[in-house]
Amino acid sequence: MSHSQSDLNHTEPYAEGRRGFITHVLAAAIGGFVGLVPFASGLCFFLDPLIRKRKGGSGDGFVKLQITVEALELNGDPQLVKIIMDKVDAWNTYRNQPVGAVFVRRVAADKVVVFNQRCPHLGCAVDYKEKKYSCPCHTSEFDLAGARQNKIPPRGLDELEVSIRNNTEVWVKFQHFRATTPEKIPVG
Ligand code: FES
Numbered sequence: 001m002s003h004s005q006s007d008l009n010h011t012e013p014y015a016e017g018r019r020g021f022i023t024h025v026l027a028a029a030i031g032g033f034v035g036l037v038p039f040a041s042g043l044c045f046f047l048d049p050l051i052r053k054r055k056g057g058s059g060d061g062f063v064k065l066q067i068t069v070e071a072l073e074l075n076g077d078p079q080l081v082k083i084i085m086d087k088v089d090a091w092n093t094y095r096n097q098p099v100g101a102v103f104v105r106r107v108a109a110d111k112v113v114v115f116n117q118r119c120p121h122l123g124c125a126v127d128y129k130e131k132k133y134s135c136p137c138h139t140s141e142f143d144l145a146g147a148r149q150n151k152i153p154p155r156g157l158d159e160l161e162v163s164i165r166n167n168t169e170v171w172v173k174f175q176h177f178r179a180t181t182p183e184k185i186p187v188g
Contacts, residue, residue: 072106115157
């Protein structure tokens, strides 16, 4: 069946309307995509510190100490070792910063005990001398096993989780704990 010229003229507005609709949809889609790119970039920038915080540290929370098992005398005096880690604040990463210190002592061929140097009383740095730990701030004292020797500190020294890796590396889960409480409550 053939269409007359008047039939064709009659369908033109419909075809034009459809082309216009498709053009609008395409324009909206392209515009949306183009607008999405800076939005996604902005979102990544905004979330970046949060993402980095999650990636920060050593992944599993352990940090490798700058001392090996062999370097520690069996049942000898504890060694004071600085903890060096990357510090991350809201927008910046500061590489290799000292964030604290620990006392490390080898108590068996393959066992190492680690205490956070921070005093559980009010957070001063404890010293080690003549088989005991003592705090210069308010005279807290602890024995070699970290148990408190007077009533000034609320608990013993804070022992940290240790992992011996590759037979000789000493890795520690470095944490601070709330001062003044009898319980060991992690902070930060
Ligand atoms: S902070 Fe150590 S005794 Fe007070």
